[in-house]
Amino acid sequence: MHFHARAAERVRNPVLQKALQKAKPLFVGKRAKGVASLADDGLDFELLRSTAESIRNRVLADLDVWLDIFETRARVSGAEVLWARDGDEVARLVVDIAQRYGVTKAAKSKSMLSEEAQLNEALAAAGIRPVETDLGEYIVQLAGEAPSHIIAPAVHKTIGEIEALFAEAHGRPEQPRTSADIPAMTQEARAVLRQHFLSAEMGISGANFLIAETGSAALVTNEGNGRMVTTLPRVHVVVTGIEKIVPTLEDFSTLMRLLPRSATGQTISNYVSLLTGTRREGDQDGPEKTVFILVDNGRANLLGSAWQDMLRCIRCGACMNHCPVYFSLGGHAYGWVYPGPMGSVLTPLYTGIENALDLPHASTGCNQCGVVCPVRIPLPKLMHGLRETQVERGLRPWRERFALRAWAWVARRPALYRWLTRGAVRYLRWLVDGSGRIRVFGMAPGWTDGRDLAAGSGKTFHELYAARKRA
Amino acid sequence: MRIALYVTCLIDLMRPGVGFAALRLLEATGADVVVPPAQTCCGQPAWSAGDRQTARLLAEKAIAELADYDHVVVPSGSCTDQLRNIYPQLFADDGHWGPRATALAARTFELTEYLARFAPELPLPDAEGGHVTYHDSCKGLRGLGIKQQPRALLARVKGLQLTEMADCEECCGFGGAFSVNFGDVSTRIVDRKCESIATVGADAVVGGDLGCLLNIEGRLRRRGDERTRVLHIAEVLAGGGES
Numbered sequence: 001m002h003f004h005a006r007a008a009e010r011v012r013n014p015v016l017q018k019a020l021q022k023a024k025p026l027f028v029g030k031r032a033k034g035v036a037s038l039a040d041d042g043l044d045f046e047l048l049r050s051t052a053e054s055i056r057n058r059v060l061a062d063l064d065v066w067l068d069i070f071e072t073r074a075r076v077s078g079a080e081v082l083w084a085r086d087g088d089e090v091a092r093l094v095v096d097i098a099q100r101y102g103v104t105k106a107a108k109s110k111s112m113l114s115e116e117a118q119l120n121e122a123l124a125a126a127g128i129r130p131v132e133t134d135l136g137e138y139i140v141q142l143a144g145e146a147p148s149h150i151i152a153p154a155v156h157k158t159i160g161e162i163e164a165l166f167a168e169a170h171g172r173p174e175q176p177r178t179s180a181d182i183p184a185m186t187q188e189a190r191a192v193l194r195q196h197f198l199s200a201e202m203g204i205s206g207a208n209f210l211i212a213e214t215g216s217a218a219l220v221t222n223e224g225n226g227r228m229v230t231t232l233p234r235v236h237v238v239v240t241g242i243e244k245i246v247p248t249l250e251d252f253s254t255l256m257r258l259l260p261r262s263a264t265g266q267t268i269s270n271y272v273s274l275l276t277g278t279r280r281e282g283d284q285d286g287p288e289k290t291v292f293i294l295v296d297n298g299r300a301n302l303l304g305s306a307w308q309d310m311l312r313c314i315r316c317g318a319c320m321n322h323c324p325v326y327f328s329l330g331g332h333a334y335g336w337v338y339p340g341p342m343g344s345v346l347t348p349l350y351t352g353i354e355n356a357l358d359l360p361h362a363s364t365g366c367n368q369c370g371v372v373c374p375v376r377i378p379l380p381k382l383m384h385g386l387r388e389t390q391v392e393r394g395l396r397p398w399r400e401r402f403a404l405r406a407w408a409w410v411a412r413r414p415a416l417y418r419w420l421t422r423g424a425v426r427y428l429r430w431l432v433d434g435s436g437r438i439r440v441f442g443m444a445p446g447w448t449d450g451r452d453l454a455a456g457s458g459k460t461f462h463e464l465y466a467a468r469k470r471a
Numbered sequence: 472m473r474i475a476l477y478v479t480c481l482i483d484l485m486r487p488g489v490g491f492a493a494l495r496l497l498e499a500t501g502a503d504v505v506v507p508p509a510q511t512c513c514g515q516p517a518w519s520a521g522d523r524q525t526a527r528l529l530a531e532k533a534i535a536e537l538a539d540y541d542h543v544v545v546p547s548g549s550c551t552d553q554l555r556n557i558y559p560q561l562f563a564d565d566g567h568w569g570p571r572a573t574a575l576a577a578r579t580f581e582l583t584e585y586l587a588r589f590a591p592e593l594p595l596p597d598a599e600g601g602h603v604t605y606h607d608s609c610k611g612l613r614g615l616g617i618k619q620q621p622r623a624l625l626a627r628v629k630g631l632q633l634t635e636m637a638d639c640e641e642c643c644g645f646g647g648a649f650s651v652n653f654g655d656v657s658t659r660i661v662d663r664k665c666e667s668i669a670t671v672g673a674d675a676v677v678g679g680d681l682g683c684l685l686n687i688e689g690r691l692r693r694r695g696d697e698r699t700r701v702l703h704i705a706e707v708l709a710g711g712g713e714s
């Protein structure tokens with residue numbers, strides 16, 4: 001199914017629309033407060049953005065060097081570092097490790113990269129049960145769906161839908177629920193998940209950042225599940241992208257001033273973990289085995305290209321939270337792992353420009369994403385660049401190309417243009433019905449399916465202006 | 472002082488009154504205002520579609536015909552953005568057109584920006600009495616930083632009361648070709664805008680970009696709202712706004 005068809009379905013889904021309508025002001029309001037709170041600490045958002053942008057740019061300029069440093073430091077503290085070229089390789093490596101350690105159940109904390117690798121499917125096929133432990137991820141796993149948002153995976157679900165899923169999975173009758181029941185429902189999921197934390201032999205997590213100077217993974221969560229996943233099971237596997245490196249703890253703390261604020265408006269998330277190496281002598285907990293799987297899956301190709309800016313992304317979700325298109329459709333319409341503006345850039349770049357032709361066009365160019373992105377990724381500019389690449393590679397429909405060129409040919413011949421536009425405005429007048437407007441316009445049904453079209457006055461400005469000058 | 476009024480293709484075709492309103496306002500500043508006779512379209516649709524080559528051809532035409540004016544004034548945020556921010560990018564690597572594009576960019580102003588800056592004392596006619604709300608268009612607001620200018624101008628119109636709507640900075644869903652190619656998504660977005668407008672209950676919604684306004688008006692009418700007028704700010708400021 002293509003984006004168009006998926007989109008058409010979703011704008012007409014009242015349950016989804018209700019869920020989205022509710023979430024949007026929350027996201028926007030919380031971020032606005034979070035960013036405003038920077039002033040309390042004497043910090044300036046725009047200055048901080050510039051610093052964050054340059055930290056990320058510095059890493060990307062010498063990514064191989066930083067990865068080298070990270071690898072060395074991580075090994076010194078007892079972790080194993082593996083490299084994966086693509087999603088298949090990630091899945092193979094994880095399944096391998098699981099089999100080596102006799103794992104039958106893996107507890108997972110949120111990782112979008114594991115979605116890129118379709119890791120859950122691969123684990124299940126190998127007889128290993130993956131259990132998502134982030135509440136939102138747990139919900140979408142019960143529903144057999146993919147996350148629809150990078151930080152709020154189940155944002156597309158209403159409380160009623162979640163209640164139905166819980167009732168079925170937890171073997172109890174369904175009850176009527178309101179938002180007042182959220183704590184109770186969370187407790188219920190917690191009780192179930194606790195058993196999984198205790199029995200899983202392997203924990204799988206992502207990493208929000210990799211810190212080169214210490215060889216650590218930084219994990220930012222709100223539910224504490226990340227801590228359980230990374231400390232209770234014997235084996236901990238971190239799956240993350242090679243671009244997640246930051247040089248120092250100082251840099252990490254700078255980025256942390258922006259990440260939670262941009263994502264949920266929090267000054268800091270409930271849990272921030274720095275995971276370094278394996279359990280040491282005298283440690284209360286921690287895995288016996290820690291493996292980092294550092295994944296390329298298309299990232300290295302972007303280095304030094306026109307798209308390198310995209311690699312600065314710290315996955316805060318602010319771009320989608322401020323996107324009018326995202327909040328009309330939800331994340332699933334985008335067709336792959338990443339939705340919203342960042343997804344409209346990443347999906348074509350990671351899965352093939354020719355496989356996601358609609359996404360860079362599915363934007364009004366409003367730049368509501370660009371002005372909130374904490375690392376100043378010029379998302380509309382990147383989408384525009386993808387549009388240009390489509391044209392250069394001859395991937396646009398010939399009708400569109402022909403129409404544009406024909407129109408431009410005319411527009412460069414003012415006399416002809418005047419003559420044709422005079423005809424056009426008269427034609428529009430002729431289409432008007434009793435309401436004084438056009439209800440059905442065959443040349444642009446996409447417009448009149450949902451809107452009337454004002455018909456103008458039957459004369460163009462230029463002909464009236466010329467007449468005025470003659471008079 | 473010679474000013475070129477750049478009449479956008481949407482105004483030319485869909486609502487010539489906006490062009491004449493802008494003309495009256497500029498003439499009232501005492502300047503010599505001309506609508507260059509050969510102007511057609513700034514090329515934004517081609518640029519937006521990713522057709523750089525075609526966009527450049529139209530940009531060259533516009534740059535050439537606007538070269539001899541002290542100022543170029545455009546009653547649209549999105550076309551101003553094209554002339555000011557996109558043209559220099561289009562010719563960044565071009566020794567001939569590049570400097571011309573940059574020079575034009577420096578002389579190009581959106582209408583409210585121009586009036587607020589160069590004609591702060593311009594007498595404005597009284598409003599027939601009305602309660603309005605203002606929609607910030609994306610390119611005007613985020614592309615050009617236009618926010619205070621239209622409000623300052625509206626505040627000087629006697630008898631006019633402005634009430635801000637929630638999310639006045641939120642996109643209306645127009646997006647040029649987007650509104651036709653992704654009609655159902657666009658409609659969903661403009662629906663939310665219509666709801667904000669309805670909540671304010673103003674007599675008119677005012678904006679600076681005809682694309683947004685046609686989109687909002689089209690949806691308001693389809694939803695059955697025949698009352699709320701949808702006006703370009705030039706029409707309000709010049710008096711005798713017609714919807």
Ligand code: SF4
Nearest residue numbers: 313314316317319373
């Ligand atoms: S592109 Fe920017 S706003 Fe979007 S998720 Fe990445 S960092 Fe956040």
